[in-house]
Structures are given as C-alpha cells and as structure tokens.
Amino acid sequence: SAEVLLNRTDIAAALTGIQDPTAAQAPERLAATQAELARVPTIARRAVESVGLKAGPGYLLGESSVTAHPDADLFEFAVTDRSPALAGRLATAYAREFTLYQSDLEQQQIRSALSDISRRLHVLAVAGQQASPLYTDLVQRRTQLTTLQALQTAGSAVVRDAVPGVKVAPRVFRNVVLALAIGLILGIGLGFLYDALDPRVWSAPEAAASLGLPLLGRIPRLKKGSSLVMAADPHSRGAEAFRMLSANIDFADEEKRARTILVTSAISGEGKSTTTANLAIALARKGHHVVVVDLDLRGPSLDGFFSLNGQPGLTDVALGRIDLEEAISGARKPRNGTDADTRPAWRQGDPGGVLEVVPAGPVSFEPGEFVTRPAVGSIIRQLGTRADFVLIDSAPMLSAGDPAVLSRYVDAAIVVVRLDGVRQGTLAELRRSLDTLHCEKLGVIVTLADEGERYGTRYSGQRKPPAGQAAWRSSVRQIKRL
Template sequence: MPDSRNGVNGEGQKMSDGNAGLRHATTLQDYLRVAGRRKWTIAQAIVLVPLVAVGFSLHQPKMYRASAEVLLATQNVANQLNGINDPTLSQDADRHAQTQADLARVPAVARQALLLAGLRRSVDDFLKHSSATAKTNADLLELSVTDHRTDVARRLASAYAEAFSHYRAQLDTAPYTNAKRRANAQLRDMAAAQAQKSRAYEALVGKRDQLDQMIALLTRNAVPVQAAEHATQVQPRPVRNGILGLLLGIVIGVGLAFLKEALDTRVRSADEVEERLGLPLLARVPEPPRRLRKRDGLVMLDEPQSPQAETFRLLRTNLEFVRSLNKPRTILVTSALEQEGKSTTTANLAVALARAGRRVALLDLDLRRPFLNRFFDLHGRPGLTQIAVRQADLADVLAPLAFTAYSGGANGATPDENGNGHRANAGELVVIGSGPLPPNPGEFVGTPAIARVLEDLRKRFDVVLIDTPPALQVGDAISLSAQVDALVVVCRMDVVRRPLLNELRRVLDSSPAEKLGFVLAGAESEDGYGYGYGYGASAYHARETAGVT
C-alpha cells in the first residue's frame, strides 16, 4: 500500500499541474454576474448622481450667454500691394484662428471691452465670464460673455467684438503709424525750410499717402460681422444635467461595482475553487438545517430522505468513482480554516458510505478541537490517543453502527433480502473519538503509534475517513498526509478567500498523498446554485433505509 500511495501521487500531481494550467476566460456572462452581484452599488450611483446633478442645477443662479462674431482676414492686402510675400499664407488656418482666439484673451482687450460697454468691473471677472472660440471650418471668431442679465450679456459681447477689432487694428497698423509719424515730422521740417516745391518733399508726401492707404487696409483684418442680438440661458439646466448625471452615474456605478469586485477576495463559484486548487469538484453540499445544527444532528442519520441527504449520496458516488483506479482506503479530510463544515461533511460521508454497504471507520484526529463526539455518543469509550499509547486496545472501540441496505419491500423481499432472494450487503460504521488531548498534538500525530493504528484500521475496513485540523492553521494534516492513501479538501464559500486558496494549493502540493478532489460546503451561497430532488427521494431512502444497532 505505501508503494501504491507513492505511485498514485505522481499521477495525481501531474493531474494537478495540468489543471493549474487552465485559466477561465472572462466572458460576457461573467460580467453580467458581477453586475448582478453589485446591482445595489450600480443602482445607488444611477439614482444618486442624477439627483445630485439636478439638485445642484436648481440651486444655481440664472446665467445668460450672448455671442458676437468677428471675421478674420487670412491675407495681408498691404503686403500684396507692396509686392511683399505674405508669411501668413503658409500658416495653418487652424493655428492662425487659435492664435487670434488667444489674442482676444489678453487683459488689454478685456479692459477696452469694459470701457466700450460702460461697465465698472474687474478685468479678471470679465475674463472669467467670457470666452473666445475659433469656429471650425470658418474664418470666424466667436466671442461670448455670460452674465446674470440678458441686456448686459449682449452689450458686453458686442463691446468685446469691437474691442478685439480695435486691438487687432492697433497691432497691425503700429509700424505704419510710426512711419507716418516720422514722415509728418520730416514734412514739417521741410516746410519750415521753405522746401515744399522740392522733389524730395513731393516724394515724401507720396510715401505718407501710401502709408495712409496701408493703415486703412490693415484695420480690416478683424471686422465685427455679427453683434450680440440675443442671450441664451445657460444655467440652471436641470434636464441636461440630469441626463448627464444619469450617464455619469452609470459609468461611476459600473466602475465602482468592478472595483469592489476586484478588491473582494471572496470566492464566488466552484469553478474558481477548482481553478485555484487544481482539484476536481466532488460535490456541492448545502449547510445543514438550523434544527439539526442546534442539536448537532446529521442529515444522513436524522433526515436521510431529505434533499440535503441526496448531496452526500452524490458525494459518495463521486468519491467511489475517483477511488476506482487505485482504491485508496485511508482518506484524510481537511480544510483551509475552521468553521468550513469539515467535520460535518466527514461524518455525513461516513454514514453515506456505510449505508451503501461499506465497512467504514471514522477517526477523529483533530487533537486540537475534536468535534465528532458531538455527532455520536462516544461516552465511556476509549479514544485514539489511549489506543496509540496502548492504554486501550483497538478491539475495545470496534462496536459499529450496523446499516442494512435492501432493495425495498415492494416485491415481497424482507429487509435482509433483495428481490432475488440474496441477502443484501450490510454496512457498518465505527467511530473512534480523539480521546484525551495530548500536550503536543503536532508531534503526536506524526508518531509511529498513530501510523500503527492507521495501518491496522486499513486492514480491517473498506474505507477509513480521518477528520483532521485545518491545513493552514496547524501542520497536523500535512504531517498525517504522509501516512494516508489520499486526501479530500472541504471548502466553504463564505469562509474561504482567494489568497487562502492559493496558499492551500501550495501546502497541498507538498503533500505526498493522492488528492481526490474538494467538496464545496455551504454551496447555497454560490452564484446560481440550487438543489432539490422533486422525485425519487423516498425511493432512495427505501433502498438505503438502515436498521441502526
């Protein structure tokens, strides 16, 4: 048998590594599941964000916006008259328009606009409530002003356009104005010298007249073409803000939902547990009914006809299937943490195997917090620790619960016979408690005495189920795994977390025992889980109804 354990471990490890390479591709259904789980987060964002947006809009003062337009000349006529190449012809039109829009935002233009409108306001306040935008695919500059009054908004927008036109004319004509000023000064000097009839005087007069023409042409590079005739209300706009808030709420809600999902380390499905552990799923078992939990009852003993009991029959069937190749007899049952239903699952599985005609030994090797004694009346019986130190003999505890399986009485068969006149196989269950707890449980479970007891039980029974402490809290289970044929892991959905599963995978990989699979306890918390057997429960019960002695 030790050689068998070592042989199957290589194959089991290979299967585990192969499963580890599988990764679940995210599908639309996965995203919909996340949205369903976080529906209240999404719903709150969808409701609250639009309400906040509408409420904020209703508390805003009324504001009106008026706009005026200025035509921008893209060619310098003065340069063309003088035969000078215009550098603006090679400039990108969008860049030129944006330059003019930025030019309209200088404080000098704002100051001039306020003077033309006859209003006493600060330049910063004006720039804060105004804008200059170059229109797309057009040589037009839109100058807008926002104010609490419609008439003031229109007046300021029109004054803004005039102020920019004047400022642009000043910039464009400044060199020519300076040249004209110098020409007039020279003409005055020549007139004082009585040189009005000289050719130099006449030439200078011609140059001055030419400068006047250029100045007149350059003042048309930015011309107001559309005054502000009306003003539009820009706030409050509750309908628009409500729609924008709704869209923003959807985005925020979905974002928060997926953020919470990413930060949530809880496990949501058996597929995720299977992927992280690299083990096959043996069965999903629900939480026992409250009435059984209160009195430490087992569904396989107290309610064997219930739908919950059928899940343990399914677990028994799947376990028998995975055991069919190497026939492991000693099976260790562990979990990542406590409170995952390990002991309850082990006890119910032992009863289910016994009801199927197997000779089963149920051993409580959780020497830190033994629990099996709550399910079975073990008072007065020696425990495992007493057997290990030879204070009691194994034969002293071999008083089994007997289970007689039969096909039913519909064909006249007696409870001890099947319909063909053959006696049905009788199963039995022996429960061995922990006994007095040793001071050093971690060292005790690894002693040769425990190995001797396990080997003796392996020879006497078809299946030996061993309840052990959680694998991530103490090292007892991994230490014992070297002395057993196989192990089964119990995971509870609302207890285990993804990092714990990753750590449990690492711990299990170091175990030499064959990994048969995992049992998902508390399966009703899994997304989309439901159990129920609407028919046939009584028939199953009839075939497995046991006389318990």
C-alpha cells in the first residue's frame, strides 16, 4: 500500500478571505470526502494505464481500497493482486494519480476564479470605474490568486510509495486447515448418513430372518454378576430362557441329528461363552450327557465359568501332553440321591444328566494355525461319540477363520446375535460367512433379547418405540426406499 498526505489548503478561504468554520471542526468529514473522491473511475483508469496494465478501471477499484487514517491526514491506498510486485506498483500509481487529479481540480478552481475577477475588472474598466474601491479590491484579490497559483502545491502528496506487497492470498496454511476441518465435518456427516442408511435390527425374528435361520432362543439381559444363571439362580427369567433354548435345541437336534455343535457369533462379546455355559447346564439338567469345550483360543473363558482356572485342557491333549480323559472335568452325579451333594453349584440338580467341561488349556501358539491340526478334529470326534451333546465355544466369525476350520469337525453350528442394535450390514456379512461353513446351521440365539424387543415388538403392535426413534427409523426406511 502507498500513503498520501492530505494538504488542507482551503481554496475558498484563500479566495474570500473567510475561513470555513466547518473545515476545522470536521476533519474526518474532509478525509472521508477525499477518500470517496479517490474512487472515481478516472483516477483508477489513469493508474491502470500508467503501469501498462491491460485492464479497465473496474479491476483496480475491485481489488483496492482507500482508507483515511483515523488520527492523521493520511490515506492508505491498498491493492491486492496475484503478483506482489504489481500490487505495489499499482498502489503507488493509484496514489500518484489521485494527487495529480486532486491538484488539477484545485488549479481549475483558481483558474476559474481568476477569469471571473478579470471579467469583472474589465467591466469596471469599461465603465471607467478604475478608481472605485471595488476595482482596487478585485485587483488585490487577483494578485493574491496569482501568487497562490504560483505557489500552489498539490492538495496532497504521496509520502510513501508502496513496497512490493505482502502475500495475503492464497493462504495455504489457512486453506489446508479449513479444508481439513470441512473434510472432517463432511466425513462425520457421511458417517452419520451411512449409519442412517444402515439401520439397526431390534427384533429377534428380524435378526433370524436376516440370517435365513430359525430362531432357537431369546436370552434376556442377565443380572450383573450372575452370568452362570442356570446355577446361580435357576428360577430366574434368564434360567427359564436357557431351559426353553435347550428344549428347542433338543427338538432341532432330533430333526438334524446334531451332536457336536459349534457356537459362534459375528463379533466378540455377543454372549457366546455365557450362552454356551448356561445351555450346557440346561441340557445336562434335562438328562443329557453334555460336554462343553472351549475352543475360543483367542479369548478362552469357560474355565472361569466353571472354576477350572489353571486346569489342563484341550491344547494339552492336542499336543500329546495328557490324555483326553485327564482334560475332561466333571463327573456323573451319584444316582442314589442319598449322598450329600458336595459338588459345585453348576453340577447340582441335574436329574441324571452329565456335564463335562474341556477347558482350553494354555495357549502359546497361533490359534488360527492350531485349530487346523488334525489332533483337534480327532478330539472333537472322540467327544462326539462319548456324549449326547458336545457344545464348542469358538471365536467370532468376522474376525477369525477358526469357526470355518472347526466347522469341518462338527455336525452343526449355532450363531449368537447380541440384539442391542446390531447392524443390518453386519448380519448380511455374517450370513455370507455362515455360507462358508461346512456344517448344518441349526439356528440363531439372540442375547439381550428384551432390550431389542422393546423396540422390536412394534411389529406385533404391543409396544412402540419412543416417538422420536420411531419417526427417525421410519424416515430412514423411506430414505432407503428412495
């Protein structure tokens, strides 16, 4: 930017000898007027021409500003251009052209005043009134004006040329930060959109239908700290759900002749181990001989359910360290019920059934590779000849290939789905994974069923989801239909 000093010579005062009182009172107004004057296209055109730019005055007016200094008689002429050097040159030229223009204006004023006085002097002379006081006064004024004309400096002067401009745009850092922020907001927005377009499933029948499998059982939310509800609280709603599940499995088993059953899920934490352990007890209490095996070598947990921590297990057998019999924990309940039942709670109360547990044992190898060993298959087959049901707790399907490998050794698989808003997309993916299994698919067990059903029962018309959620979900459906 260039700076211009405003010279506040009052021409009118010089002409009339009368000081304009408002000029002294309102210097800001004078400055503002001058700043406005600087915006006339003539000045801009001359400035653009003087730097040899092929552009109209509009270009300069659009890319420049003229600001009056608040505390001094100074103007700042600022110009923005792609080229900092050109911006500097333009600002200086603009300031110069302004001072020239302003000086021209003032000269013009003096010239017209002088010609006016000359004309009046001529009229007086023709009338022979050279001796009149008016004539003398006019002559005096003409002298003053001629002196003023000779002395007249520009009404303003450029006091500082513009140096090549500083870069004000493009501001790369600011733009990058802005782009990142916008990208982030857009990304989050798209995430929400994706979320909205991939609705969650809240009903057990809907989940089963999505997987194309029968619904075997609905396990409600169990009380905290009572995961092994079949032993801890056999009269609870949770235990009842496992009894119903065991009845359904019994029925499905008769149809499909499944003995060894793999329990899997889409992702971890859906309740495989909890469900397997309780189901094993429920089946045993119905009089079956049940062996429950921990083959979730990525997160073994059955030993914890049955208080067998540190016991040798399946891995020891597969590695030939111990015999299968040594890895099986559990005993047949004495038939004559007269003996005091001193067994752990989970083994009490089963009328003649047997529950045996094969914990995982120490895992010091890659689980994915381990399950492919022939020894694992042979252990499962051996257990299958020994019991009515062999329930095998395994890893989640979408994060491990173990269930697919183990499916070669088993008769059937059951899939556990945690019904607290599982995504339609996850179920679709799970369905594709289930298609790769080499065994029968018995059906689906949903956990946390009551929570899902709270919303899911809208289909049966008993209870409705909160109004907001219903509206939201129905609008999402509409979007999907579109």
